[in-house]
Amino acid sequence: MLKMSTLFLRTLRDDPADAEVASHRLLVRAGYIRRIAAGIYSWLPLGVITLRNVENVIRQEMDQAGFQEVHFPALLPREAYEATNRWEEYGPSLFRLQDRRGADYLLGPTHEEMFTLMVKGEYSSYKDLPLSIYQIQTKYRDEARPRSGIIRGREFVMKDSYSFDIDDAGLEVSYQKHRDAYVSCFNRLGMKYNIVKAVSGAMGGSKSEEFLAPCSTGEDTYVLCPKCGFAANVEAMVTKVPAGDASATPALEVLNTPNTPTIDSLVDLMNEKFGGGYTAADTLKNIMLMADGTPIAVLVPGDREVDLKRLQENLGGVHELRVFEEADFAKHPSLVKGYIGPQDAAKSGIKVLADPRVAPGTAWISGANKKDHHARYVVNGRDFTPDAYVEAAEVRAGDSCPECNTEIIIDRAIEIGHIFQLGRKYAEALSLTVLDQNGKSQVVTMGSYGIGVSRAVAAIAEQTSDEIGLNWPAEIAPAKVHIVATGKEDLPFDTALDIGQKLEASGITVMLDDRRDASAGVKFKDAELIGNPIIVVVGKALAEGKVEVRVRKSGDKSEVLLADAVSTIAKLLA
Amino acid sequence: MLKMSTLFLRTLRDDPADAEVASHRLLVRAGYIRRIAAGIYSWLPLGVITLRNVENVIRQEMDQAGFQEVHFPALLPREAYEATNRWEEYGPSLFRLQDRRGADYLLGPTHEEMFTLMVKGEYSSYKDLPLSIYQIQTKYRDEARPRSGIIRGREFVMKDSYSFDIDDAGLEVSYQKHRDAYVSCFNRLGMKYNIVKAVSGAMGGSKSEEFLAPCSTGEDTYVLCPKCGFAANVEAMVTKVPAGDASATPALEVLNTPNTPTIDSLVDLMNEKFGGGYTAADTLKNIMLMADGTPIAVLVPGDREVDLKRLQENLGGVHELRVFEEADFAKHPSLVKGYIGPQDAAKSGIKVLADPRVAPGTAWISGANKKDHHARYVVNGRDFTPDAYVEAAEVRAGDSCPECNTEIIIDRAIEIGHIFQLGRKYAEALSLTVLDQNGKSQVVTMGSYGIGVSRAVAAIAEQTSDEIGLNWPAEIAPAKVHIVATGKEDLPFDTALDIGQKLEASGITVMLDDRRDASAGVKFKDAELIGNPIIVVVGKALAEGKVEVRVRKSGDKSEVLLADAVSTIAKLLA
Structure with a gap:
């Protein structure tokens, strides 16, 4: 005890x-x-x-x-x-x-x-x-x-x-x-x-x-389909995008696009030039990365970031992955920073990897590999061909479940x-x-x-604690029953000890608050904080031959006759 | 199982x-x-x-x-x-x-x-x-x-x-x-x-x-009195030597003692000079040591070595203790190596510590602090005075118990x-x-x-193993019972499993040798090597409805009826 x-x-x-x-x-x-x-x-x-x-x-x-x-x-x-x-x-x-x-x-x-x-x-x-x-x-x-x-x-x-x-x-x-x-x-x-x-x-x-314990403060993010139950960590989420049909898409057109250092400014200019309808999702980001010292280009839609952790895991065997720094661009002068497109990738010898959202047959606005110029009608399979497809873009709530196409939710969890x-x-x-x-x-x-x-x-x-404290499942709590003796007399203390001994004799572990110098209020607060599943209060009700039995989880309280205490508790724990 | x-x-x-x-x-x-x-x-x-x-x-x-x-x-x-x-x-x-x-x-x-x-x-x-x-x-x-x-x-x-x-x-x-x-x-x-x-x-x-488990291969040596039960590790052994009476001892006499680099050669020379009767125990060793960089002189009888570990523990708080090296002697030119005596120690400023065997009032042959010279009738308290006494000499079987004066024995053990x-x-x-x-x-x-x-x-x-293997006390053996099934038929294997299940049902842990491809001889040898306390053989005797129950420790064997196997084993383990 x-x-x-x-x-x-x-x-x-x-x-x-x-x-x-x-x-x-x-x-x-x-x-x-x-x-x-x-x-x-x-x-x-x-x-x-x-x-x-x-x-x-x-x-x-x-x-x-x-x-x-x-x-x-x-x-x-x-x-x-x-x-x-x-x-x-x-x-x-x-x-x-x-x-x-x-x-x-x-x-x-x-x-x-x-x-x-x-x-x-x-x-x-x-x-x-x-x-x-x-x-x-x-x-x-x-x-x-x-x-x-x-x-x-x-x-x-x-x-x-x-x-x-x-x-x-x-x-x-x-x-x-x-x-x-x-x-x-x-x-x-x-x-x-x-x-x-x-x-x-x-x-x-x-x-x-992975076994993930959902928890709002968890460090792991994962994807869950509310309909079919598909679950994957973000790295393992699979994007299924059908091939586009670019048969009616006009030929690639290079445009003068000065002062468009960002996707937003590019979209604004395009809408201004062509009367609206363009969004960031129509543009193609061509991100230059260093994978263990080898440069790679990664294509994602302009409205998504590259998720480096996700990309790295899907690349497999890459130990260091980072975005290009100035020194890297300096070593590759053919890359026109801010205006890179996949159209001329073959020339540079740099591998181009596309997120599955950049599907074959889809058309994009991309850099034109020339300062202050972009191109539209840039079609995958016609104007450029990725060397491979790899999951690279960030995953978002509302993306499609790869199994049933339902909008997935994103939740946080602890990997256990x-x-x-x-x-x-x-x-x-x-x-x-x-x-x-x-x-x-x-x-x-x-x-x-x-x-x-x-x-x-x-x-x-x-997963189990609440605003007043810990709240353990019976199997792992430090004790199954937390007995609080209150008052100044010996009787509640002796009775509490007696109940405790009877419980332990029947194989139920007990924690006994037998402190004489702590108030009932302090004892209750401690019992709630410590979080054993059953709290038994031996105090005032003793005058009527009763003790109070509380269930920590539900907060349910009931007064039971002393003689029934052990059996009542055993039932609650069964 | x-x-x-x-x-x-x-x-x-x-x-x-x-x-x-x-x-x-x-x-x-x-x-x-x-x-x-x-x-x-x-x-x-x-x-x-x-x-x-x-x-x-x-x-x-x-x-x-x-x-x-x-x-x-x-x-x-x-x-x-x-x-x-x-x-x-x-x-x-x-x-x-x-x-x-x-x-x-x-x-x-x-x-x-x-x-x-x-x-x-x-x-x-x-x-x-x-x-x-x-x-x-x-x-x-x-x-x-x-x-x-x-x-x-x-x-x-x-x-x-x-x-x-x-x-x-x-x-x-x-x-x-x-x-x-x-x-x-x-x-x-x-x-x-x-x-x-x-x-x-x-x-x-x-x-x-210390709790020492006696064991001939143990690294710890300790002292045990066969009469009163006094026990101490060697470091903590206490030497009780009564003070000597030197009132009749002649005055200190310096002798020319060339070619006496060792105690033995010195004793030989003394016996030659004075007609015999001298032993190494009459001479005084004056050992120069460095204790955390400070020189000390330690006096022990010439027939005993200094036990550095024992001395260090008794000095307390000394982290490094070593004998003088040439360089140390070079720094203290007043010390005449091979002929040091405690008589002039005060001059050198070096502390002199005496083993209790070098008791007050005892007389010794020591170095005379002059090359090729020793002195006899060197009396502790008259011709020199140690700064302190400390247990320094090696302990030997036959030394006196500090409690009852009986000859102690020395044993080896493992500190547990x-x-x-x-x-x-x-x-x-x-x-x-x-x-x-x-x-x-x-x-x-x-x-x-x-x-x-x-x-x-x-x-x-x-402590428990023997020439054939391990031999655990029941409380810590991997299993209390080791059942060996032998032969080629299913019956002994099925019977062995059945006995095992019955034993486990009554709370007795079981190891079952149910290997079909190992010979009976290999299985017996393994059972003996592994060392569980009870070995049950299910084999030939089965024809008479019996199994053999062996006690690993005593080697006792008996054949018991199948129906009595579990109760017999439980009794042996009780």
């Missing part, structure tokens, strides 16, 4: 200055976590219990699915990450250090390499597969902007699993098993979530989905899980092979599956 | 090349741990279960004692460790790193500072005390020589507790509570251990004891726990104060208490 008279807990009346989101504010105020450094938190007793409850749900579901738990160190030698190139690729997000002999180490941000090597060390035959192994472990990422308390920390707890199969069909089965186990986990954790398509290009895998068909990338880099039925060596195919365990605590807090 | 047909486990027939101790050898061979780098190991499924079993015993005993669990990050900012000077003091044993902004961090080797700051953040009154809080957490130490597998690793799991009290009497109570809780822990873990006095001088505390009255050192450095009953600010007094959790797994393996 957690007794507040001795519990290492001091709730705070004021919000912490650096807290922007509800979970951060409330977990600090209710005494669950404390900040040690940017993105680095310690857990007080209530936090430890809640975190462990979440961990246990996840562990049980993993075990239930037949996945086996292992445990890796966080301090890892450089070599394996060198072999997969991630020692470099991680850039400044990787914590690197040297030991006393000057050997390079890192703090593991994720353990694909280590799991691959572990299986390589133990297994050698197709008969050993399939295998799914997992760990619940502390991970490290030196985030550029750690924020939102434990939602985006630099040290955090993660459950990471990896599956190993002899072929793609096996991987598909392992992937589906993980997906099912994740559904069970998040259901038991009482979370609202959407399973959302994600881009898998960059990792070389073939399939990837990610499942991923890795394929053979890591197994190849680290030579994980097994002998197949014919005695031939085969590269193993892998999946990688993560749940943010500490983040889930915050995500649940975000 | 752990089924070996799918368990992620490959036992090894051969010992790993780098394994010097039994626990290391067997934990690797039986598939519990794997080496990742020097002193850094991963845990396979059997290892994870065993480690968690040990963790749970410790957690239950801590909770039982009323200590509250918290959890700190391993990645810690430099500042707090700077305030207590440990950022420097730890030297190369501390893993240090920088984040992307160049701020200094460390990987926590122990968390005194962080716990002190946590309590400072929450508490402010004497009414809040006493408090004991703990964590079970991953720690990092960049050991100069990581070895013995998980016994001395660089990443390891530790339970560390800290107590906070208003006064010394309170600290004494908290200390005793921890001591009792440790006794319960180690008893439940089935360990043999001695509680041994340790030196607490260096840390500024007042009392300190350490309890420590820290006092006010950390609270002072980090300004942890509370208001006392009179509203006056008081510095809190602290205790610090550690158990090596991962090390305990190895220590238990050391």
Whole structure:
């Protein structure tokens, strides 16, 4: 029983200055976590219990699915990450250090390499597969902007699993098993979530989905179709635009367009010149970008921005993507800044990638590759031909669902899980092979599956808390019942303790506010802030042989006879 | 149920090349741990279960004692460790790193500072005390020589507790509570251990004891009195030598002693000169040392070496202690190397520390501070006076027990726990104060208490394993019962599974060897190597409706009727 008279807990009346989101504010105020450094938190007793409850749900579901738990160190030698190139690729997000002999180490941000090597060390035959192994472990990422308390920390707890199969069909089965186990986990954790398509290009895998917990302060944006249920993160949203018919479009016409440095000024001039009807959507933006040092041109409609993150994920394998700087233009003098069009792209040797909205057969107003000149009637397929199509433009609410054409909505969420068909990338880099039925060596195919365990605590807090405090689902609350003893007499305190003991005897965890020096008002406020699902008040009603039972979530209150207290509470929790 | 047909486990027939101790050898061979780098190991499924079993015993005993669990990050900012000077003091044993902004961090080797700051953040009154809080957490130490597998690793799991009290009497109570809780822990873990006095001088505390698990390959040496039970680590052994009576000793006599560079040659010369009777124990060694850059002279009997570790711990607060090098002698030309005696020490200004064996009133043969000359009848208190006495000489089996004068024995052990009255050192450095009953600010007094959790797994393996394998106490074995199904028919496999299910239904954990492609011999060997306490063989005896039940520890075997199998096993485990 957690007794507040001795519990290492001091709730705070004021919000912490650096807290922007509800979970951060409330977990600090209710005494669950404390900040040690940017993105680095310690857990007080209530936090430890809640975190462990979440961990246990996840562990049980993993075990239930037949996945086996292992445990890796966080301090890892450089070599394996060198072999997969991630020692470099991680850039400044990787914590690197040297030991006393000057050997390079890192703090593991994720353990694909280590799991691959572990299986390589133990297994050698197709008969050993399939295998799914997992760990619940502390991970490290030196985030550029750690924020939102434990939602985006630099040290955090993660459950990471990896599956190993002899072929793609096996991987598909392992992937589906993980997906099912994740559904069970998040259901038991009482979370609202959407399973959302994600881009898998960059990792070389073939399939990837995210579990997103909708939440207005979430950092992830995703697309949801209110009709057919299609869901994708913004990066994985697919744009389906039919080809245009340009058979009746006049020939390309170059226009003198002085003083049109912006899309708006160009549209204004066009409307002035041709009597109206033009909008920004009729113009074509030709954005010059540097992708790992190689210039590319990206075409999007003039009324949309390029979404660099979305573009990068869809390009796959690009580590640095940025817009052209003055120095880049200086190196490509044939590009007339502000007046670039795709018509002469072939000459420059620069690849042209078009967003799907710039569909074949569509006609545009674009730069004419000549200062102070634009062109109209610039037709895709006639006047220019993109080298490839790639999702590049920002996604907006109201865009069309690729499945059913309904207007999609855009929502915010916290990513709580990610499942991923890795394929053979890591197994190849680290030579994980097994002998197949014919005695031939085969590269193993892998999946990688993560749940943010500490983040889930915050995500649940975000989704369930209200204006008065935290509000946990029973499965993960620090205690199922919070008993408040009030008054100055011994009787309510003795009675509260007695009820608590009876509840614990029947397997129901209890937190008991047995503080003699705190007022009833302070105790009620603390109980609401801490957020256990059932609050029992032992006080005035005791004169009539009754206690008050409150349901934290609904606010429902009722007075019940002392003798019925335990059974009433058990029923409410059932 | 752990089924070996799918368990992620490959036992090894051969010992790993780098394994010097039994626990290391067997934990690797039986598939519990794997080496990742020097002193850094991963845990396979059997290892994870065993480690968690040990963790749970410790957690239950801590909770039982009323200590509250918290959890700190391993990645810690430099500042707090700077305030207590440990950022420097730890030297190369501390893993240090920088984040992307160049701020200094460390990987926590122990968390005194962080716990002190946590309590400072929450508490402010004497009414809040006493408090004991703990964590079970991953720690990092960049050991100069990581070895013995998980016994001395660089990443390891530790339970560390800290107590906070208003006064010394309170600290004494908290200390005793921890001591009792440790006794319960180690008893439940089935360990043999001695509680041994340790030196607490260096840390500024007042009392300190170690829990040592006797083990022939242990790195710690300790002293044990077979009569009264006195136990101390070698550093904390106390030498009681009565004062001598030198009233009849002749006056100091300087002798010409050419060609006596060693104690032996000196003793030979003396015996030649004076007709025998002299031994090395009659001579006085005057060892010149550098203690953090300050020269000191240390006197020990000529038949004993200086134990530098012992001396350093007893000096307290000295970080580097080494013998004089040529360069040091060069800086002190008054010291006649090879012929130094304590007689003229006052002149040199160098402090003279005497081991207690060099008692007041005892007479010695020492150097005469002149090349090729020694002196005899050099009396402590007449011809020289040490500035202080300090335990400096090596301890030997047969030395006298300080309590009862019996000859002590010396044994080896693994340190599995350490309890420590820290006092006010950390609270002072980090300004942890509370208001006392009179509203006056008081510095809190602290205790610090550690158990090596991962090390305990190895220590238990050391103490319980035999020539055929691991041999766990039931409380921490990966499974309580290991069922081996043999033969080619389905019947033994089906029967084994059935027994397993019945055992698990009655709360007894089971490992089932249901491999179809392994021989009975391989299965028996694996069962013995893995070390679960009860082995059940389902095979030939099945024809008579029987199974064989073996007790791993005693080797006792008996055939029992199928119907009695579960109850027989339950009785054996009770």
